[in-house]
Structures are given as structure tokens and as C-alpha cells.
Amino acid sequence: MLKRRINLDTRSFALSYAAENLESSLLFLKELIKIPSVSTESERSKDVSNCANFIALRLTSIGIEHVQVYETAKHPIVYGDHLHAGSTQPTILIYGHYDVQPVDPLELWKNPPFEPTRIGDNLFARGSSDMKGQLVACLSAVDAIMKTGKFPVNIKFIIEGEEEIGSPSIKKFLQEKKDLLISDVVLNPDTGMIAADIPTIVYGLRGLAYFEIRVFGPDHDLHSGAYGGVVHNPAQVLCDLVSGMHDADGRVTLPGFYDRVLPLSDQERKELARLNMDDNYYSNQTGTSGVWGEKGYSSIERISCRPTLEVNGFLSGFTSQGAKTIIPSKAMAKISTRLVPNQKPEEVNIQLVSYLEKHAPSTVRWEVELISDGFPSISDINLPETQALASALEMIWGVKPVYKREGGSVPVTADIQQILGIDSVLTGFGLPDDNIHSPNEKLHLPTWQKGILALVHFFFNASKTIKLDIK
Known part of the structure; x- marks a missing residue:
């Protein structure tokens, strides 16, 4: 274990700890993946509950307090918090989900879907990218900062087991636990990057x-x-x-x-132009002979903003x-x-x-x-929390992140916006070829490891960037 050195500030210590414990983080991810938490299959309901309890134990082990597994009409929601940064520091609500997609068609998998298999720089398994890998990245970053003895912001966790079936219980939970969940911003790492060398911030979801x-x-x-x-x-x-x-x-x-x-703003069009994702890009990604869609719009516009x-x-x-x-x-x-x-x-x-x-x-x-x-959701890319994340990503990747809208849906983002009245900052470290929802899902480990370090930076940045209106 890394020992605290007198000449190492808390941020540097946390980064060093995270870097030196990447293999430990990977081992935990593998154990989490082995639990077949397929939320849509009734015969897996016990596995889903076991996964919730496994995560609750992990939260407790890294120092998160008030950890509780809340039962719902279907699958449990895990809550926990650490609120010792003081009233002058922001409270960040960290969202995640531990359920995964079914594995069908099973015959197309090259390895057993719930036996994580490392091949080169990739870890193949169901849930490796969506989103157990992203969840473990968050937990690893939090664990590293907790080892410093002082977390720079207040944090709360809400981790559900129904995202892959449309989050039917989350709205009621948000309404009933509104006072418990009061926060200043949400960190949601359930999106991805457009390429391994281009960090990405998602500010809108369909x-x-x-x-x-x-x-x-x-x-x-x-x-x-x-x-x-x-x-x-x-x-x-x-x-x-x-x-x-x-x-x-x-x-x-x-x-x-x-x-x-709503029509696209000039700023949004400018950001989309940076992505360099033309028709050929999508043809190559999908193995098709050409693209199709609404005339008058580029492929990237159709796939994210239309x-x-x-x-x-x-x-x-x-x-x-x-x-x-x-x-x-x-x-x-x-x-x-x-x-x-x-x-x-x-x-x-x-x-x-x-x-x-x-x-x-x-x-x-x-x-x-x-x-x-x-419901769809959209946030202002100029929000302090978004800029805190942008700076964190640039610190690790060495380039400014791109801002994009995501073509997929994460209904909880709009639910949180409507019920709790707070915006979400969305990122993630999955790649377009990770085969999420498909056979042979994978996680690119070097990108994931960078993501852990970037999240460490984010929490420290947030403590400096997000200013509270204290009366």
C-alpha cells in the first residue's frame, strides 16, 4: 500500500494511489462482472439482488457511510454518502447502474459472457463497458481520494438495478427520497467517448x-x-x-x-464539426455500404440531435x-x-x-x-461542474474534450432534472466498438485506467470550481 508522504499533497497522493492500485480495481471489476445481473430476466432476480448487496459491501469497505439497499417493486437501489467536506463545499450525487443486458445470442460470444476474459488491452464480458466498468472507475477514484483522509466535496451514491429496462422504479424513489438526495450536481459516467484519444462530455441525451x-x-x-x-x-x-x-x-x-x-445553436454546430465523424465513419463503424436518414442533416446531427x-x-x-x-x-x-x-x-x-x-x-x-x-435532457456546457470535468479530462488526455449529445437514452437524467432540480454532467470511458448490448462486449483497459485518474481530478476540481449560493 502506498504510504502518505509529507511532500505529497492530497491530489497527488490520490492520483498515485489510484495508479498503483489499477490491478486491484480490475480484480474488483472482474468479481462484479461475474454476477449475472440481467434485470430483464426474471430468473436472474436473485443475481440482481446479490449484485446490489455486493456493491453495498464495496461502498462500506471504502468508507462510504449510511449505506442502504432499498427494495423496490422490482430490483434494489443502493444508496450511500460521505458528507464531511462541510457546508461550503458542493454535494455531488454519483449515479450508476449495476444491471446489464441479456447475452443473447449466446452462440456469437467468443468467451463465456460472465467470465471476464482479458485479451491484449481489452476485457471481454457482459457489463464490462456498460456500465460496471464505468461504475468501478468511479468507485476506484473515490477510494483513492478517501485514502487521503479528507474528501474535497460531499458525495452521495444512487446505484440502481433497472436502467436496462427503462428505470421503472427510479422516479418513485427520487420523489420519496427527495430530501435524502438533495445535491448540487449529478455525476453520471454512463456515456462514452468518440475515440480513445478524444475525451468526451455528453451534455444532452435523447x-x-x-x-x-x-x-x-x-x-x-x-x-x-x-x-x-x-x-x-x-x-x-x-x-x-x-x-x-x-x-x-x-x-x-x-x-x-x-x-x-428545438433547432441546433451555432455553438452546437461548431462543436459537432470538431468531431470529424462523416458518412464514411458511420459506414465503417456499422459495416454497411452507405448511410441513410433525414435529408438536410449530417450523420452526426441525425444520430444525436434529431x-x-x-x-x-x-x-x-x-x-x-x-x-x-x-x-x-x-x-x-x-x-x-x-x-x-x-x-x-x-x-x-x-x-x-x-x-x-x-x-x-x-x-x-x-x-x-x-x-x-x-424524457430527453440537455444541460448548459458552460456550467461550472462541466468545466471542472473538462479540465480533469484535459489533465489526463492532454487535449480538450469534445462536447456532444448522445443518441441513446438515460431516462434517469431527465427524471433527476425534473424531480431534484439539478443538472447532470455526463461522461464515460467506453469506446464506440465496445459492443455494448451485443455479443463480445469489451472494455479498453488503458482508456478505462485513464478515466479513473481523470475522475480523481474531477472531484478536486469541483471543490474549487462549483461555487455555492450560501445565504
Whole structure:
């Protein structure tokens, strides 16, 4: 263990401790990954609870106080705090989640998904990047600073187990524990970087409205020879409805879909131009022969700052090997819309219903269900906490970070903004090719290790940068 030397200030000591204990941090990450905390699978509920308790023990072991595992309607939320910096110092609420995505299709994994495997500079496992790796980076930075004997700011933790299923319990928890969670800013490391050499700060997240559309025709599957050409096929109807949700220019055709969309500012366009992520970049990233989307906008604008509608899955009729000549009795599609400020999920629901009422034929019945939603969020990049993070990242990477909006959704960010009235500063140390939500998820360890050191700097910077309005 590193011993405190008289000529080493607290920041330098914490940085040295973190650097000398990177392997210890990695060992803890591996143990955390081994717990298959898949929140969407009911058979894994015990594993999810075990993961929450494992994290609670870790918080206690590094000196966090008042650690408690709160039960919810589904999976637990872990809380803890360390509030000894004094009333003149800011309180930072650290958000994280310990649940992970399912591993399907399992046959595409090159290594067992819950047996972390190091190959070169990468650690392969489910949750390595999203977001157990990011969570452990935070815990390691906090641990290093705690070893100095004095944390420069007040900190609180809220770590949930339902992020991958839309955080259904977090809003109620925030409302019920509002007084407990009072803070000045949120640190959320659940985003990523655009490249290993370009640190990234996310100041905006898209929202989500996720739907299931069901179309019903005959009361049972029919012989296609006996009834083809007479009965309207629900699968064909659904295909027609979905194909009409975009026009020839790639715009979503739901009535009023773009009415609330805020235009980009000149400053935002300038930041996007720095990213150097053109059409070829996205073609190479995705293995496609070209890009597609709403005309009049660049790929980086469409993927981060414009709303989209995507088909996530179809289910209808006979899909097994061989042939079965039927007209299916029903068809289902899963549709997700990514939303930007100031769009609202419930309004998009109304727009989708209006579209279906206008275009669905009377020969079938249909229904639509909003099964998951979350609001978009956006923060001012000039906030003191954002600048504290920007300086921390530059200290480690040697270049100024880029600011970007993220195409994905982290619903808790908007919930915190609305319920607690505080903004989040978002970063993370995952890379675009980390295969999150896919087989062979990985974490680039050199980037992750830099991230730990940057977070140490952030907490010290925040104590100097964030000024409280004390009356």
C-alpha cells in the first residue's frame, strides 16, 4: 500500500494511489462482472439482488457511510454518502447502474459472457463497458481520494438495478427520497467517448418512446390457398403501416412529430464539426455500404440531435425451417422513437395513434401500447461542474474534450432534472466498438485506467470550481 508522504499533497497522493492500485480495481471489476445481473430476466432476480448487496459491501469497505439497499417493486437501489467536506463545499450525487443486458445470442460470444476474459488491452464480458466498468472507475477514484483522509466535496451514491429496462422504479424513489438526495450536481459516467484519444462530455441525451403495435385479422391462421386474395393479411397490413412511417426524404410521418423539436445553436454546430465523424465513419463503424436518414442533416446531427423512429422487431406467422402456407391471424412490431428536447413521450403516443387511425384499413383490428418511455435532457456546457470535468479530462488526455449529445437514452437524467432540480454532467470511458448490448462486449483497459485518474481530478476540481449560493 502506498504510504502518505509529507511532500505529497492530497491530489497527488490520490492520483498515485489510484495508479498503483489499477490491478486491484480490475480484480474488483472482474468479481462484479461475474454476477449475472440481467434485470430483464426474471430468473436472474436473485443475481440482481446479490449484485446490489455486493456493491453495498464495496461502498462500506471504502468508507462510504449510511449505506442502504432499498427494495423496490422490482430490483434494489443502493444508496450511500460521505458528507464531511462541510457546508461550503458542493454535494455531488454519483449515479450508476449495476444491471446489464441479456447475452443473447449466446452462440456469437467468443468467451463465456460472465467470465471476464482479458485479451491484449481489452476485457471481454457482459457489463464490462456498460456500465460496471464505468461504475468501478468511479468507485476506484473515490477510494483513492478517501485514502487521503479528507474528501474535497460531499458525495452521495444512487446505484440502481433497472436502467436496462427503462428505470421503472427510479422516479418513485427520487420523489420519496427527495430530501435524502438533495445535491448540487449529478455525476453520471454512463456515456462514452468518440475515440480513445478524444475525451468526451455528453451534455444532452435523447428521450425514448417504445411501442408495441399489434394487428389482428382472422380469429385463427388460415390456409393461404383457400383464403389468399380474400382475407387481408395482418402481416402485410403491418408492413404497409410501418413502411409509411418514413417519407422518401427519411422524415418521420407521424402528424406533429417535429413540432416541438428545438433547432441546433451555432455553438452546437461548431462543436459537432470538431468531431470529424462523416458518412464514411458511420459506414465503417456499422459495416454497411452507405448511410441513410433525414435529408438536410449530417450523420452526426441525425444520430444525436434529431428525433428518429426505428423498427426493432417483427413477429408474425410461420418462421421455422421449411414451408407452411398460411395467412397469419396476427402480427406484431416493436417500434422505438428517440426524442429530443422538447418532445414528450405521451405526445408521440398520441401522434402514433393518430397515424394508425388514419392509415390502418377497416379490414383488421389493431392496438398500440407504450411500453417504455423517458424524457430527453440537455444541460448548459458552460456550467461550472462541466468545466471542472473538462479540465480533469484535459489533465489526463492532454487535449480538450469534445462536447456532444448522445443518441441513446438515460431516462434517469431527465427524471433527476425534473424531480431534484439539478443538472447532470455526463461522461464515460467506453469506446464506440465496445459492443455494448451485443455479443463480445469489451472494455479498453488503458482508456478505462485513464478515466479513473481523470475522475480523481474531477472531484478536486469541483471543490474549487462549483461555487455555492450560501445565504
